[in-house]
Amino acid sequence: MPTVKYQRGDMVMGRWPGSSLYYEVKVLHFDAKSQLYTVIYKDGTELELKEQDIKSAAGFQSRPRSRSRSRSPGRRRSRSRSPARTTRPSCTAAAVAAAAITESTPPSRSDAKLKDSFEVRLIPPEQTKASENNGNKKHEKKEDNEPANKVNEKSEPEKNQSRYNLRRRKDDGDGKAEVKAEQLEEKEAKMAAAAAPPSVSLDFGGKLGAYFWLLFLPAWVLFLVLKVNQEDPSLANFPPPWPPLESFWDAKALGFVVLWILFQVLLYILPVGKLSEGMPLRSGERLKYRTNGFFAMVVSCVAVAAAVQQGADLTYIHSHFLQLAVSSFLISVLLSSYLYLRSGRAAAEQLALGGSSGNVAYDFFKGRELNPRIKYFDLKFFCEMRPGLIGWCLINFALALTEMKRQGLEAPSHAMILVNLFQLLYVADGLWNEEAILTTMDLMHDGFGFMLAFGDLVWVPFTYTLQAYYLVSRPTPLSPPALAAIVTLKLVGFYIFRKSNSEKNAFRRNPSDPQLSHLKTIPTATGRSLLVSGWWGVVRHPNYLGDLLMALAWSLPCGFSHLLPWYYMIYFIILLVHRDSRDMSECRRKYGSAWDEYCRTVRYRIIPRVY
Numbered sequence: 220m221p222t223v224k225y226q227r228g229d230m231v232m233g234r235w236p237g238s239s240l241y242y243e244v245k246v247l248h249f250d251a252k253s254q255l256y257t258v259i260y261k262d263g264t265e266l267e268l269k270e271q272d273i274k275s276a277a278g279f280q281s282r283p284r285s286r287s288r289s290r291s292p293g294r295r296r297s298r299s300r301s302p303a304r305t306t307r308p309s310c311t312a313a314a315v316a317a318a319a320i321t322e323s324t325p326p327s328r329s330d331a332k333l334k335d336s337f338e339v340r341l342i343p344p345e346q347t348k349a350s351e352n353n354g355n356k357k358h359e360k361k362e363d364n365e366p367a368n369k370v371n372e373k374s375e376p377e378k379n380q381s382r383y384n385l386r387r388r389k390d391d392g393d394g395k396a397e398v399k400a401e402q403l404e405e406k407e408a409k410m411a412a413a414a415a416p417p418s419v420s421l422d423f424g425g426k427l428g429a430y431f432w433l434l435f436l437p438a439w440v441l442f443l444v445l446k447v448n449q450e451d452p453s454l455a456n457f458p459p460p461w462p463p464l465e466s467f468w469d470a471k472a473l474g475f476v477v478l479w480i481l482f483q484v485l486l487y488i489l490p491v492g493k494l495s496e497g498m499p500l501r502s503g504e505r506l507k508y509r510t511n512g513f514f515a516m517v518v519s520c521v522a523v524a525a526a527v528q529q530g531a532d533l534t535y536i537h538s539h540f541l542q543l544a545v546s547s548f549l550i551s552v553l554l555s556s557y558l559y560l561r562s563g564r565a566a567a568e569q570l571a572l573g574g575s576s577g578n579v580a581y582d583f584f585k586g587r588e589l590n591p592r593i594k595y596f597d598l599k600f601f602c603e604m605r606p607g608l609i610g611w612c613l614i615n616f617a618l619a620l621t622e623m624k625r626q627g628l629e630a631p632s633h634a635m636i637l638v639n640l641f642q643l644l645y646v647a648d649g650l651w652n653e654e655a656i657l658t659t660m661d662l663m664h665d666g667f668g669f670m671l672a673f674g675d676l677v678w679v680p681f682t683y684t685l686q687a688y689y690l691v692s693r694p695t696p697l698s699p700p701a702l703a704a705i706v707t708l709k710l711v712g713f714y715i716f717r718k719s720n721s722e723k724n725a726f727r728r729n730p731s732d733p734q735l736s737h738l739k740t741i742p743t744a745t746g747r748s749l750l751v752s753g754w755w756g757v758v759r760h761p762n763y764l765g766d767l768l769m770a771l772a773w774s775l776p777c778g779f780s781h782l783l784p785w786y787y788m789i790y791f792i793i794l795l796v797h798r799d800s801r802d803m804s805e806c807r808r809k810y811g812s813a814w815d816e817y818c819r820t821v822r823y824r825i826i827p828r829v830y
């Protein structure tokens with residue numbers, strides 16, 4: 220192939236995205252269509268690079284420290300208080316490669332210091348910039364706050380510095396011009412990284428999987444809704460009776476759903492509440508979000524109470540559950556189609572990683588655009604946090620009223636009260652801590668497409684309410700000890716869930732938060748660190764553990780007569796196990812062997828000593 224400069228198996232130097240640093244990589248593959256080389260770093264991290272980001276190894280050498288008069292990364296480090304200054308690389312892709320070029324033997328893992336202190340492997344682009352910019356004291360402060368780094372600072376001799384000074388020979392010793400060229404390169408590389416995100420493997424079963432999920436998810440919701448309406452919803456009583464076609468559609472139901480969504484839109488755009496910043500995007504930009512979810516929930520409760528006071532019959536929700544679900548489904552399909560169409564016009568840097576497979580079904584399902592917005596109105600954030608989530612509580616409340624009416628009760632049953640209160644607490648907590656959602660996977664990494672639109676508008680309100688629906692016509696008495704045990708379980712789960720989510724959110728927002736200074740961290744090549752003690756040192760997803768305990772507490776009040784009210788628990792285990800593995804791959808890609816280090820230190824994923 221005449222146009223291919225580097226061949227498979229060639230050892231070359233690849234630019235680390237977002238920086239001007241080059242590391243040794245092996246060429247795995249060249250894609251003629253995208254003109255991208257797939258390269259692999261020494262620790263197994265794979266990236267796709269443009270030809271201009273690859274140089275032949277012959278043009279590189281490690282710069283001897285004595286000649287390092289310029290503001291090279293290594294030298295900048297030696298002036299700053301960054302941990303990178305004082306530690307030696309151990310195993311990130313880039314650092315291993317760096318060490319491999321400058322030393323005959325790569326850094327040894329058996330290094331005694333490695334055991335107790337987590338080491339910096341590479342100057343992260345952000346850190347490099349921070350040290351370069353003397354005015355940026357914030358970053359230095361952050362590093363000071365990390366005890367693990369302090370240990371490193373004391374223990375590592377400066378002589379290691381020169382090992383990271385990898386640059387092209389022609390740049391050597393060229394004072395100001397060099398700095399300028401370097402800054403330009405860094406800027407270019409950043410833009411390239413933003414514009415051409417590295418491709419990631421397709422999850423959810425890839426393209427075929429997308430077709431499957433597009434058909435299966437709506438069918439499954441329909442199945443559940445029909446099943447819970449059966450007098451005997453046991454598995455043996457299969458299939459549930461198919462209702463007449465005309466009963467799927469009700470214009471009034473569609474009207475109610477549209478009104479509800481518009482009401483939530485109105486509450487969302489009111490200039491009430493805090494404007495919170497999201498995490499930095501690949502372009503470096505930080506979007507602003509109006510986090511007034513709790514306010515929206517309170518106003519919605521007042522509005523619903525007023526409507527009931529005025530004689531509105533909420534049992535309509537129970538009797539038209541199917542039609543309301545179908546209406547929401549139609550809206551989610553319309554929304555997803557709009558999202559897919561508009562994503563065609565989105566700039567490359569606005570797309571989620573892996574969101575552009577080129578396959579219509581997959582991209583429609585998974586969503587391409589990361590943060591689709593109409594002016595300041597963030598569609599993904601709004602859909603995830605408002606109509607479906609608050610709607611879930613409204614439906615639960617309506618089902619409690621229906622239970623009272625059906626069973627001639629003066630108050631809802633204990634089981635119904637527990638389910639209502641538990642789930643209300645879950646939603647209210649999510650909305651109270653709305654800002655925390657900005658550091659979750661959905662907001663940071665996932666595109667907005669059918670999966671989330673359907674999940675937010677149909678799946679959450681019409682399947683998360685199944686326990687309450689189940690209880691409407693199936694009285695389930697609870698003994699006082701059972702009641703106490705279930706409440707305790709819920710509170711324990713909630714405590715773990717809230718504390719761990721808040722800890723991660725606080726750390727991501729401000730790594731130098733004095734309240735977190737006791738926590739150990741592992742620095743990574745991206746400039747972000749990973750918590751390795753506290754909640755995130757117990758298991759890799761303590762928040763999932765808390766969430767699962769809560770899910771158990773939601774099913775227990777419904778007893779053990781049927782599987783249906785346990786559906787949420789089963790689904791949730793599958794969802795979280797899959798989410799955990801998706802997150803593992805994503806973090807492995809992002810953090811390279813710093814992530815492996817974290818996984819070796821924190822061995823269990825969700826349940827200590829079990830999983």
Ligand SMILES: NC(=O)C1=CN([C@@H]2O[C@H](COP(=O)(O)OP(=O)(O)OC[C@H]3O[C@@H](n4cnc5c(N)ncnc54)[C@H](OP(=O)(O)O)[C@@H]3O)[C@@H](O)[C@H]2O)C=CC1
Nearest residue numbers: 658659660661720723727749750751755762763766798802
């Ligand atoms: N009820 C429901 O239906 C659902 C509820 N949930 C709940 O939503 C919440 C959010 O979940 P989800 O978005 O899946 O995942 P997380 O909130 O756990 O976010 C995962 C991200 O956190 C960061 N991270 C991972 N490990 C560490 C660490 N050691 N130190 C610092 N940061 C770390 C990484 O992002 P980075 O490093 O880029 O910051 C990672 O990608 C959870 O509580 C979950 O239980 C989730 C799904 C469905």
Ligand SMILES: CC(C)=CCC[C@@H](C)[C@H]1CC=C2C3=C(CC[C@@]21C)[C@@]1(C)CC[C@H](O)C(C)(C)[C@@H]1CC3
Nearest residue numbers: 436603645648649656661670671673674675678679
């Ligand atoms: C099968 C299918 C269609 C899956 C879609 C998954 C979505 C239903 C969930 C993905 C992540 C979610 C979160 C919440 C609700 C469910 C979805 C949208 C959440 C808003 C619930 C309230 C919590 O407090 C939370 C804010 C942490 C949570 C965030 C993730």
